[in-house]
Amino acid sequence: MSVARGWGLFTALLFCALLVTRAARADEPEMSASVDTQRLGVGEILRLTLHVASSRAQPSRPDPGSTAGFTVVGSSSAPTTQVTINNGRMTSQRGLDVAWSLRAEKVGAWSVGPVTVQVGGQSYRAGPVRVVVVPASQAPPRAQPDPFDPFGGGPFGGGGPFGGGGGLDPFKSLMDSLNGRGGSQYGTDPKLALDAPLGAVAFLHAAADVTSVVVGQQVTVSMYLYTDASARDPGMLDVHEATAADFVKRTLFEDDNSERSTVRTTVGGRVFNVRLIRKWALFPIKTGDLTVSAMELTLQKSRATGDPLRQSEVLTIHVTEPPTLHRPPGYVLGDVGRFTLAADVTPRDIEQDGAIGVTLSLDGTGNLPAMITPPAQTGIEWLPPEVHETVGAKDGDHFGGTRRFAFVVRIHKSGDVQLGAIRIPFWDPARAHYDLARAELGTVTVRPSATPKSTADQPPDPLVALPDVRAQMGGTRPAPGRLAEKRPGLFVLALTVTPLAFFLFAGVSGMVRRMRARAAERAASPETELRTKLSLAERAARDADARALSAATARALEAATVVYADVHVRDAREGEALQRLLDAGVEEWIANQVETLLAECEAARFSPDAPLLEPARKRWTQARGTIQALRRGA
Amino acid sequence: MRPVPLAAAFALALAARPALADPTPEPSDDTVLLQSAVSKLHDGRPGEAIADFEALADHGVVDASVSFDRGLAYAARVRAFGEQPGDLGQAAHGLLEAKNLAKSRALADEAARALGLIRAEVGRRRARAGEPVEFDPGTALGPAFLHLLPEDGWALLAIIGSFVLGLALFVRRAATERRSQIAASVTAGVAILLLALGTTSTFAARARRATVTPGVIVTAGARPTDERGLVLASAPVVPEAAEVEILGHRAGWARIRWGKLVAWIPAGSVRPIAEPP
Numbered sequence: 001m002s003v004a005r006g007w008g009l010f011t012a013l014l015f016c017a018l019l020v021t022r023a024a025r026a027d028e029p030e031m032s033a034s035v036d037t038q039r040l041g042v043g044e045i046l047r048l049t050l051h052v053a054s055s056r057a058q059p060s061r062p063d064p065g066s067t068a069g070f071t072v073v074g075s076s077s078a079p080t081t082q083v084t085i086n087n088g089r090m091t092s093q094r095g096l097d098v099a100w101s102l103r104a105e106k107v108g109a110w111s112v113g114p115v116t117v118q119v120g121g122q123s124y125r126a127g128p129v130r131v132v133v134v135p136a137s138q139a140p141p142r143a144q145p146d147p148f149d150p151f152g153g154g155p156f157g158g159g160g161p162f163g164g165g166g167g168l169d170p171f172k173s174l175m176d177s178l179n180g181r182g183g184s185q186y187g188t189d190p191k192l193a194l195d196a197p198l199g200a201v202a203f204l205h206a207a208a209d210v211t212s213v214v215v216g217q218q219v220t221v222s223m224y225l226y227t228d229a230s231a232r233d234p235g236m237l238d239v240h241e242a243t244a245a246d247f248v249k250r251t252l253f254e255d256d257n258s259e260r261s262t263v264r265t266t267v268g269g270r271v272f273n274v275r276l277i278r279k280w281a282l283f284p285i286k287t288g289d290l291t292v293s294a295m296e297l298t299l300q301k302s303r304a305t306g307d308p309l310r311q312s313e314v315l316t317i318h319v320t321e322p323p324t325l326h327r328p329p330g331y332v333l334g335d336v337g338r339f340t341l342a343a344d345v346t347p348r349d350i351e352q353d354g355a356i357g358v359t360l361s362l363d364g365t366g367n368l369p370a371m372i373t374p375p376a377q378t379g380i381e382w383l384p385p386e387v388h389e390t391v392g393a394k395d396g397d398h399f400g401g402t403r404r405f406a407f408v409v410r411i412h413k414s415g416d417v418q419l420g421a422i423r424i425p426f427w428d429p430a431r432a433h434y435d436l437a438r439a440e441l442g443t444v445t446v447r448p449s450a451t452p453k454s455t456a457d458q459p460p461d462p463l464v465a466l467p468d469v470r471a472q473m474g475g476t477r478p479a480p481g482r483l484a485e486k487r488p489g490l491f492v493l494a495l496t497v498t499p500l501a502f503f504l505f506a507g508v509s510g511m512v513r514r515m516r517a518r519a520a521e522r523a524a525s526p527e528t529e530l531r532t533k534l535s536l537a538e539r540a541a542r543d544a545d546a547r548a549l550s551a552a553t554a555r556a557l558e559a560a561t562v563v564y565a566d567v568h569v570r571d572a573r574e575g576e577a578l579q580r581l582l583d584a585g586v587e588e589w590i591a592n593q594v595e596t597l598l599a600e601c602e603a604a605r606f607s608p609d610a611p612l613l614e615p616a617r618k619r620w621t622q623a624r625g626t627i628q629a630l631r632r633g634a
Numbered sequence: 635m636r637p638v639p640l641a642a643a644f645a646l647a648l649a650a651r652p653a654l655a656d657p658t659p660e661p662s663d664d665t666v667l668l669q670s671a672v673s674k675l676h677d678g679r680p681g682e683a684i685a686d687f688e689a690l691a692d693h694g695v696v697d698a699s700v701s702f703d704r705g706l707a708y709a710a711r712v713r714a715f716g717e718q719p720g721d722l723g724q725a726a727h728g729l730l731e732a733k734n735l736a737k738s739r740a741l742a743d744e745a746a747r748a749l750g751l752i753r754a755e756v757g758r759r760r761a762r763a764g765e766p767v768e769f770d771p772g773t774a775l776g777p778a779f780l781h782l783l784p785e786d787g788w789a790l791l792a793i794i795g796s797f798v799l800g801l802a803l804f805v806r807r808a809a810t811e812r813r814s815q816i817a818a819s820v821t822a823g824v825a826i827l828l829l830a831l832g833t834t835s836t837f838a839a840r841a842r843r844a845t846v847t848p849g850v851i852v853t854a855g856a857r858p859t860d861e862r863g864l865v866l867a868s869a870p871v872v873p874e875a876a877e878v879e880i881l882g883h884r885a886g887w888a889r890i891r892w893g894k895l896v897a898w899i900p901a902g903s904v905r906p907i908a909e910p911p
Contacts, residue, residue, distance in 0.1 A: 246885075324692055327689070328689070329685035329686045329689035330689070374681065376680050376681040376716020376717075377681070377714055378714045379678070382716055420679060420682070423682075423685070462754065463713050463751055466706060466709055466710075466748050467744050467748055468706075469672055469676075470672075470699035471668075471669070472699060473664075473668060473697045473699050474699035474736070474741060475737050476735040476910045477698075477735060477737045477910055478910060479909065481785075481786045482786065483786050484786075484789050484836050484837065484840055485840055491793075491836075495792055495793060495833065496796065497800075498797045498799065498801065499796060499799050499803065502804055505804070506803075
């Protein structure tokens with residue numbers, strides 16, 4: 001092998017190694033760090049900034065590393081997202097910009113860093129950098145920044161010692177406002193006047209142009225920073241952007257960092273400088289009461305500022321769907337704005353199975369559709385499009401621009417092929433009705449292929465066995481019966497009728513039985529017998545039958561002694577009744593009376609002569625009195 | 635009443651009768667839209683046909699044939715090389731809806747057959763991509779038991795149980811022989827079981843119908859997450875065209891049951907199936 005060939009092989013291997021290394025590094029995050037100066041005096045502020053961007057994961061947990069000789073007096077971070085669509089492929093990069101303010105404490109040569117950050121679980125570092133701190137009297141001249149402004153001093157454009165240079169400060173304009181370095185074009189705007197300040201010295205104020213929209217309709221949110229014109233410029237330590245998770249958020253500023261003029265207004269009788277620091281177009285992606293969170297910043301704590309945290313208002317936007325009435329076929333929820341569509345088809349004459357280019361230009365304001373569904377036809381194959389867009393603020397506060405979809409379309413059939421039309425229905429909120437952006441694609445002449453494809457070349461169609469469509473509505477089967485829901489009363493009745501009938505029957509028959517038993521029991525009781533005897537005696541007294549009356553009187557007395565004295569005297573011999581009654585506690589005279597009357601009745605009943613009616617009635621009258629006396633005594 | 639106006643009114647009614655009884659009704663907007671969609675589908679323009687079919691759905695048309703045609707329109711777009719993500723799921727949705735709504739057995743069978751073809755194609759693609767192809771991971775025991783009978787079937791069972799229970803109690807009371815009394819007691823016990831089972835199942839089926847909606851996955855798979863939106867690493871991706879049960883909604887999310895898996899997926903990934911009105 002010659003020396004020349006050997007060198008060639010070595011060069012090729014080296015080149016391959018470089019390529020492999022480069023490919024391996026393609027996934028690594030872009031990272032740069034910088035300081036605003038490498039020589040400063042004691043007490044001065046050193047600004048250390050870090051910019052990281054990664055296609056893999058969100059960078060997190062930034063750390064300035066070693067800060068020996070310095071004190072960290074402030075920091076601020078801002079996540080960033082960048083989306084790129086190239087050749088139909090969407091890539092996104094997530095980034096993080098961090099700035100630290102370090103106050104030099106000791107003279108000497110110090111090593112600051114390395115700065116570290118976590119990306120996808122891995123740690124990456126940049127630096128360290130050597131910084132020389134000299135006594136304050138020997139410090140080189142430099143613009144004296146606000147000691148509490150971590151972004152001040154202009155490190156975001158200057159080349160630092162890390163070679164990163166082009167850092168990005170998302171809060172530069174905001175910080176400049178707070179430090180009085182903003183534009184100086186003062187005007188007055190009464191529309192920005194508020195009843196009362198939302199915080200001392202400086203505060204944030206958020207405003208939305210509308211509070212009730214449909215899905216996809218633009219909501220313009222403006223964020224203002226108010227600073228008291230008569231107060232000292234407040235320093236700022238930390239800033240957090242407002243988040244709007246339920247919206248697509250697009251900025252209406254070409255650059256959030258660009259200088260914007262300040263106007264003056266009165267708030268609660270005081271003059272405030274007002275600067276518009278953010279303006280976003282928000283497009284809601286769903287219905288409901290959606291919120292835009294507060295933007296936050298922390299001021300340097302002082303007696304004047306009080307609580308240093310400043311928060312803007314939380315905005316709530318009520319979002320509904322556009323009306324379904326007159327909604328055109330093909331409308332996609334979220335297509336809201338005002339669009340026009342143009343199409344360019346070239347060439348118009350191709351050979352079968354050849355391809356044409358179809359470029360669709362969608363222009364307008366609002367929520368421009370990110371995707372266009374091509375008019376699928378048998379024999380026409382639409383490949384995924386390349387999308388290019390130029391969007392931003394348009395016509396004042398409207399978001400809009402142009403989105404181009406470049407399709408490659410393969411045509412597998414011959415003849416004059418009608419490509420059809422592209423239709424994009426949209427809801428126009430300004431005119432409150434649906435409209436249509438439409439572009440005719442026209443006809444393409446397709447010459448038959450000189451080398452026709454054999455059927456073997458065609459991929460098999462797995463869905464060829466699908467049935468044909470139905471041309472008429474066929475109705476639907478009736479909903480299944482839902483007895484328990486539609487006729488709950490009937491269902492409960494059907495469930496309970498038979499057992500209830502049984503229990504009813506059992507209950508009623510039991511009740512009848514009990515009533516009968518009770519009646520029978522009542523019929524056999526002494527009280528009943530007494531009433532019967534009394535009634536028989538009364539009847540006998542009316543019938544003028546002296547013998548029967550005497551007998552009835554005796555039976556009534558006997559029954560009365562049973563009821564009222566619980567003494568049976570029917571089988572008593574002479575004198576025995578008296579004794580039994582006395583033993584039962586009956587008063588003597590009553591007992592004597594009973595004894596006497598019973599004896600007289602017996603005598604009258606069994607007298608051989610017909611007894612006289614009058615004495616019998618008299619006895620009955622006496623017997624009634626005795627029975628009353630017995631009852632009272634009982 | 636005066637006779638002349640009555641006669642005039644009668645004559646007017648006679649004259650108006652043919653016009654009122656016109657047997658050819660004007661086709662409704664929905665019918666025209668359906669005919670337009672079918673015509674576009676026959677002309678090989680499934681994209682435009684889909685727009686018309688979806689417009690019919692937006693109008694609230696619930697019809698087995700319309701759902702059937704909509705499913706076929708999505709399938710036709712796949713066949714016409716114009717496939718959009720989720721088209722096979724949408725096709726499966728239309729066909730499953732047609733199967734559930736169909737009045738005629740023929741249409742239901744045809745929809746089931748077409749649905750089989752769509753799922754076979756989804757399965758083929760997933761197999762090529764090395765993903766599991768299981769569409770039906772089985773049903774949990776409770777719902778499977780409730781599916782044994784329709785809701786009214788359970789209600790009827792409960793009513794029969796109730797009737798037999800009442801009858802057995804009467805017999806038990808009236809019977810004098812020991813054997814008859816035992817037979818009646820056993821019958822009453824069985825009837826009580828039937829009554830309890832039927833009633834419980836009726837109300838369970840009713841509650842399930844009120845809270846659960848069938849749906850179909852209409853995106854290229856849905857990754858299950860927990861209630862915080864964090865992906866369940868151990869749970870399989872619910873495949874396109876799979877039938878799921880929608881248990882509830884939250885802003886932007888739907889809670890679904892797929893077999894034994896209960897999880898949250900993006901609401902746009904699942905499309906509910908229309909029920910007969």
